[in-house]
Amino acid sequence: MALAMEAPDQTDTADHIVEVRSITKFYGSDVHALDSVDLAFPTGQMTTLLGPSGCGKTTLLKIIAGLLEPTSGDVFVKGKKVSGPGPERAFVFQDFALLPWATALRNVAFGLELRGDDRSEREERARHYISEVGLSGFEDKYPHELSGGMRQRVGLARALAVDADVLLMDEPFSAVDEQTRRKFQEDLLHLLGVEKKSVIFVTHSIEEAVYVSDQIVLLSPRPGRIHSIIRPEIDRSVSPDDIRREKNYLDTVEEIWVELRKYLD
Amino acid sequence: MVIYGYKIPAVFSLLIWAALWEIAGQLELAFIFPPLSEAIYALGGLLQRPSFHSAALQSLESFTIGMIIAIVGGVAIGFLMGRFKVADDVLGMWVNIMASAPLSSLVPVLMLLFGLGQLTIIVTVVLFAIWIIALDTYAGVRDISPSLDEMGRSFGASRWQLLSKILFWAALPEILAGIRMGLIRAVKGIVIGQLLVSVVALGRLFRTFSDNFQFEQFWALTLILFVFALGFSALIGWFEHKVEYYAGTRI
Numbered sequence: 001m002a003l004a005m006e007a008p009d010q011t012d013t014a015d016h017i018v019e020v021r022s023i024t025k026f027y028g029s030d031v032h033a034l035d036s037v038d039l040a041f042p043t044g045q046m047t048t049l050l051g052p053s054g055c056g057k058t059t060l061l062k063i064i065a066g067l068l069e070p071t072s073g074d075v076f077v078k079g080k081k082v083s084g085p086g087p088e089r090a091f092v093f094q095d096f097a098l099l100p101w102a103t104a105l106r107n108v109a110f111g112l113e114l115r116g117d118d119r120s121e122r123e124e125r126a127r128h129y130i131s132e133v134g135l136s137g138f139e140d141k142y143p144h145e146l147s148g149g150m151r152q153r154v155g156l157a158r159a160l161a162v163d164a165d166v167l168l169m170d171e172p173f174s175a176v177d178e179q180t181r182r183k184f185q186e187d188l189l190h191l192l193g194v195e196k197k198s199v200i201f202v203t204h205s206i207e208e209a210v211y212v213s214d215q216i217v218l219l220s221p222r223p224g225r226i227h228s229i230i231r232p233e234i235d236r237s238v239s240p241d242d243i244r245r246e247k248n249y250l251d252t253v254e255e256i257w258v259e260l261r262k263y264l265d
Numbered sequence: 266m267v268i269y270g271y272k273i274p275a276v277f278s279l280l281i282w283a284a285l286w287e288i289a290g291q292l293e294l295a296f297i298f299p300p301l302s303e304a305i306y307a308l309g310g311l312l313q314r315p316s317f318h319s320a321a322l323q324s325l326e327s328f329t330i331g332m333i334i335a336i337v338g339g340v341a342i343g344f345l346m347g348r349f350k351v352a353d354d355v356l357g358m359w360v361n362i363m364a365s366a367p368l369s370s371l372v373p374v375l376m377l378l379f380g381l382g383q384l385t386i387i388v389t390v391v392l393f394a395i396w397i398i399a400l401d402t403y404a405g406v407r408d409i410s411p412s413l414d415e416m417g418r419s420f421g422a423s424r425w426q427l428l429s430k431i432l433f434w435a436a437l438p439e440i441l442a443g444i445r446m447g448l449i450r451a452v453k454g455i456v457i458g459q460l461l462v463s464v465v466a467l468g469r470l471f472r473t474f475s476d477n478f479q480f481e482q483f484w485a486l487t488l489i490l491f492v493f494a495l496g497f498s499a500l501i502g503w504f505e506h507k508v509e510y511y512a513g514t515r516i
Contacts, residue, residue, distance in 0.1 A: 062415075066419070085418055085419045085421060086421075087421060089419070090419070090420070093416060097410070099413070101434050101437075101508070111420040111421075113430070114421055158420075162420065
């Protein structure tokens, strides 16, 4: 475990796929959600934004996604300043955001449909990612016929299908029950190993953050600021159950808990 | 409906009313109230009359044109109000007033404005149907989960794609409910309008029958309108049922 350095002044595209510089966000005139946040997200790694509710972690994610405008500050993706959503970023929603009137297949292909790919091409791609997330056989089911965990797999497949470099995941497992959540975390890690994506992940679960992340950004609440950056350095070659019993994993969880509990009262 | 453990179709209550009507008619309690059987007999004759055909066609035509205008206009107004605060501020109050206003009192004014013809009927239908369609569409649009909107934007949807591929479908259950209610109001509107105008189409027939004390025919015509309104409403209900599966599961 080591504290990472501050974000460098020069954008280094080889190392950092996303950078945010002095992002400040006010809602209205009195709610100060984020205060001058500088962060760099390493290419090909999983960075988690972790913090108590009200620390602005989802706000920061949505600013990176281009869904929210920062009050001031800039977002760089692959070295280029961006304002608004773009094809190099794909979002996975907390409430799945699936089209209830469309089958799993059409939902997964929806990003491609919006892009104007022709039908056979996009459906072939969608089928591939449906099987990647373990939903083969459910292509023609509607969201209301799927469990919460399966719906989120559809959401994940949709984000993978557009072949973005960065996946932005907003508490993707919070609406999923605990057993499904663990299995999903394992599958996600496996999948990301294959797909080579950079991921920015928002969660309020310390265990989840430590389990999935290469880098954890702890945010302090109201206004959201970077409290510290932790790299868990967990050996992921062992089985998932062994990771959850590993000393390093447990110590990191404990250390983060000690930091975060200061904000609880 | 279940009575003493027997499942009885809902149509059964209609039969009871029909029987009461028949009995009341046979007792000759009021001359404007002929027995149902005679009204039905008159209905058979009415359906064969050329004057009925042309009148019905003309009414149906006005009704259809009016409903199309009301649906297109109502949905557009609802979307504008639901998506833009300015439109909501400007239009909201008026749409609400118009939706609950006693519009029948306006029909004579419309007659003066648009003359005693088809145009007045069309305007009446639009006026009766459009506001409730707008209000229901508005409710539907406001009910769309913000994350569906964000999903569309984050995957690069254009404004038109957002509207045609996401927002319209997400609001469709409410839009259909609005159309069904608008339709029923429009039938009311057309009856009231034509009774008042009563120089064209079915209204003229109504007038002729009541002026000549042909109450069998008068009631037959009323029955036809009832069946017509219920039929239309059932058709929309069927569409609603088709989208019901997601109306309840929207998140």
